Amino acid sequence: MQFADNPQAWHEVPPTAGLPLHLSDLLPGRADLAPAIADFLQVEHAQLESSGTAALIVALHALHGLAPHRHIVVIPAYTCPLVALAVVQAGLTLRICDLQPDSLALDTQMLSDMCDSRTLAILPTHLCGRVSAIHDIQAVAQACGAWVIEDAAQALGAKVGNDSVGSQSDIAIFSLAVGKGLSIYEGGVLIARDPAIRAACAAVSQRLAPARPLIEAQRAIELAAYALLYRPALLPLSYGRPLRHALYLDDWLAAAGDCFPARTVLHKPGKWRQAVGVRALKRLPAFQADLHQQAVRRLPQLRAINSITVLEDEEGKGTWPVFILLLPDRADRDAALQALWGSGCGVSLPFVHALPDYPYLQELIPAAALEKRALPNARRLAARILSISNSPWLDDASFSYICATLANICKRSY
Template sequence: MTARRISVPPTAGLALRCADLRPWGDKRLDRALAAWLEVDEVLLECSGTSALVLALRTLQQLAPDRCEVVVPAYTCPLVALAVAQCGLQLRLCDLSPDCLDMDGDALDALLSHRTLALVPTHLGGRVADVARLLPRAQACGAYVIEDAAQALGARVHGRSVGLQGDIALFSLAVGKGLSTYEGGVLLARDPALMAALRAQHQASIRPHLAWELRRSLELLGYAAAFRPALLDRVYGAPLRRSLARGDWVTAAGDDFGSHIPQHSMGAWRQRVGLRALARLDAHWAQAQQQAQQRIAQLRTLPGLEVVEDSPPQAQGIWPVILLRLPSAAQRDALMQAHWASGWGLSLPFSRVLPDYERYAPVLGEAMDDPVPQARDWAQRLLAISNSAWLSDALFGQLLDALRQTMPPSAAG
């Protein structure tokens, strides 16, 4: 009998339970998330990208003479699409050679009286050093929007990420920990700015039956398929087809449509998220314990860098373990050999923003922004799933593959 193929999910998402899907009960996910994040109020949006669009449109009203948005050159293409949908000009900031934060010198060269906002990213659950950027933003009068789409539950100085900048957004999409299949969370630490976000939400966000029906069916499908017996059919098989075509953009999940829908989140999906939220702290605690054990093993491999949180006193979450390999050739060799092996290997994003041909029309002049350090990160970075499905035996196989990819001489 042929052994059943297992695909480890690319991130440590929180599995839903049958009891989560009940169509009755409390639906105020926004209130529960506000209490969980220890803030007075949050807004629920239909996606993290929609939350970014709403934030940018709010800031446009507050500072109509500003038109540029500075983002890391290595970030989700949806960020660029959100900026374009608002009619704003994107500027790409190079990354630091030592961490995934925006490089200070490169940022200084981009900031001006035209800058509306900076959008630092907490990538893969790792905490960015937002405090380092704040004086620069304040000096030129720009806002700071923390992109914490992949960091719901991460903390710095004992408080949730997102509370150092002016605005924060989180994602409730598949694989982000807590999931309503698609969803977003938006907040501001200043009451007046939060009131402006709320007013923009009330003026522009409406229910949309077709979109809500689609997302509800997708959430049901996710709840049913997120198990070892089925995930290979809905995730592993499409991944292998993309890789067989040599299409790393689709394999990495970077192929997005140009239009960003905006609508409210329905009551049933809020109820599902609310029930799952009660288990999120325990889920991340278990993920952290597993990650630390595996990081200790990964650090025995010469030449391999485990990406950590940037600021001191930060406690990120661990949906994945991010690794930087010594060279692009070694990273690509590992991915070509084992991306389809079912071990939970993935790329956070397949390339820097200027290197996606399909997004050139929305990047505009930003295509010419020099980002050599970000490109180096994009070419050497990979993610290992921190899902509990990645058993010790499978992780051992992955370690062996890494050893073969990076012989001891890599340390030199």
């Protein structure tokens, strides 16, 4: 790793641009975060859960209760492994759909061929806050009678026109985990258009997500530590050192944070953590506006690098926690990771593999998706993808250093 060459090597840039917490956010208090987020999203109702994965599990149980004869859930071949684990935990049948070439969007022809009267839900993903067009997916869902759940984990605050991402589908899921736009260390939000679906989700949550005081106490301690350590001078201790140790061991799953438990514990988030979220939420619009301005300013440097593809919003206005790039091939991408991952400048991977290629998911993935020639577009994307943090802590000199490194790597391969 070329840590010494990095102009910003004296401190650590996080892999995504999360809203930093102020110590004043940690003052004692009790509040309800769900109504504040509903107001922020300009939707009628929001439901708070213990994580984005928990929110997805609740949503899937609720929909299956409304349509017990439907049991198939279709998800993208390149997304967070927790999505696949949530489907299995909900007791439903997983189906994996390929992506369009050089895109994060689902292959709608393959999707259409996969869906029938047994399909419960389709889960398009607004990966890393990039807004995907979902009109064609909604049309496929409508044709077979399925619901659409938008996975908007990092897209809290993203817009399509004047509407929040997800507000025009049946359900949308947002994450409040570490590094997300708004974090209460672990948390998730669910929104639904239809009152019957909202009622079903509330009933499932009441049944599956009880108060768990010991877990909540642990989360409160973790949130306080996160508020203290999520700053450039201390991130080398909390994030950088474990990252570089994982890279030294050549453990990419640990380095990218892709190791997840088989089951997610659901519980009620406590009132103090909610109060922290309510206070921080007031700063989120200005923070996201600054990230967008920074992205607009830096995107031309990335677009100017020969043979690199920058993945951008397909419609609307996304959040910009990271830039997502596709390099020409795996060799170039791996050379970029060798030079930059672990250097302290916020270069990383969204996810290491396409879903069928995670060893710990092998038993959950349909056999057809495990074939080497299956899902070629998602596997090619996984081999070429790279993320660069859009954190305000990444200064211009370091961003230029990243761009120059990428340009040199791509130039050498031609």
